[in-house]
Amino acid sequence: MYQFNYKKVETIEEAVNELSANPESKILAGGMTLIPTMKQRLASPEQLIDIRNIKELNFIKEESNNIVIGSTTNHYTVASSDLIKNKLSSLSRLAEGIGDPHVRNMGTIGGAISNNDPTADYPAACLGLGATIKTNKREISADDFFVSLFETALEEDEIVVSISFPIISDSIYMKFPNPASRYAMAGVFMSKNTSEVRVAVTGASENGVFRWTEMESSLLNDWSKSSLEEVKLSPEGIMSDIHGNSEYRANLVNIMAIRAFEGINE
Ligand SMILES: Cc1cc2nc3c(=O)[nH]c(=O)nc-3n(C[C@H](O)[C@H](O)[C@H](O)COP(=O)(O)OP(=O)(O)OC[C@H]3O[C@@H](n4cnc5c(N)ncnc54)[C@H](O)[C@@H]3O)c2cc1C
Incomplete structure (x- = not known):
């Protein structure tokens, strides 16, 4: 590992300010992909901005026939949510099948879609349900969000805030x-x-x-x-x-x- 700065932020605004001030920064969520990537020197950000303390990013709610999930919600929380089990069981089963208990407890939905690994599960749910991704700047339909391998429509200073999944029982x-x-x-x-x-x-x-x-x-x-x-x-x-x-x-x-x-x- 090499030296880098680590900054823990409490608000979305603080995270965006840090990202804008230092373009060599990277958001740290669950760290399940970013940390191994840094260990292998495939990424070498100057600063990590840890968003896990931002309370407004960690939630699950129902809104206008959608399940809305905050970006730092981990896979275990999605898998065990009674609301999601009752209203959108396809999504809780998907979360239940991700990795192992450690990965499910650390990995986040926002990290998973921002990373856009070609073999990840949540991108399929976003496209398959026609989800909408809310960022600090705008709303992006899933059809426009996933661009290519490990590439999304996110701009340098853009953070995923939540993902809204239409409740489709079938x-x-x-x-x-x-x-x-x-x-x-x-x-x-x-x-x-x-x-x-x-x-x-x-x-x-x-x-x-x-x-x-x-x-x-x-x-x-x-x-x-x-x-x-x-x-x-x-x-x-x-x-x-x-x-x-x-x-x-x-x-x-x-x-x-x-x-x-x-x-x-x-
Ligand atoms: C052993 C192992 C097994 C796994 N198995 C599976 C599996 O079966 N299925 C599956 O789908 N996934 C799997 N994963 C991936 C894992 O579930 C995580 O979802 C994934 O690693 C990224 O989430 P994270 O929260 O850890 O993000 P991080 O590693 O912290 O970040 C990943 C990237 O996303 C960016 N980022 C994070 N959050 C945001 C945000 N809110 N806004 C903008 N950018 C952001 C970071 O800057 C970084 O570039 C596995 C991982 C491991 C290590």
Whole structure:
């Protein structure tokens, strides 16, 4: 590890001021990704701005048929929230399946989406439910937030404040976890309401999370198993690594989609 400044802040304003004053700063939330990245020297910020003491970032509430979650809320709190279990169980089950107990107690929802790891779970829920991400500056729809691998629409001095998920009871997340890390080898978040079907895929694409629009159209046109099975994900542009090649991963996505469809219809 190398030397850096550490600053604990109490308000969003203080955090934004620190970020603006020093562009080489980085927000520290759960530290589950940032600290290992620094240890490996893949990032070397001059200053860490610890936002975990900002009380207004740590909450879960229901508002106008949405579940709104503050950015520093950890995965364990999301998984164990009775409100989320009752209203949006797809999201609590997703949180329950992240990493291990240590990661769930430290890792935060804001850190997870800001990091936009191509194999992370929450980005799929954001796209699959059509979430809105609120920052200190604006509101960004999930469709515009996730740009590419480890890249989001966030600007240098922008902090995720909360994420608002529409309550869609016909929604489910199915993932095939990497047995070691529990990150998704393939994860499909599917939701259905009267006017829209959303199918978001994580763990597969070389460009990170994406909406599988071909599958969405097919299911919107005809919500049936045969309609689902007509569409197959092409291995082109799908990740290939030591854990599985692109054909294997594309097939896993197809299987997760079938499981998601069956889960919603149960
Ligand atoms: C062993 C292990 C297993 C894991 N398994 C899974 C898994 O199965 N599924 C999964 O989805 N994830 C998994 N994770 C990731 C983990 O769940 C965290 O969500 C992730 O590491 C980032 O969250 P964090 O709060 O720790 O963020 P940090 O590491 O503190 O920050 C990550 C990045 O986001 C930025 N950031 C943080 N908060 C904000 C904010 N509010 N606004 C703007 N920028 C911000 C930081 O500056 C940094 O660049 C795993 C991690 C580990 C170490």
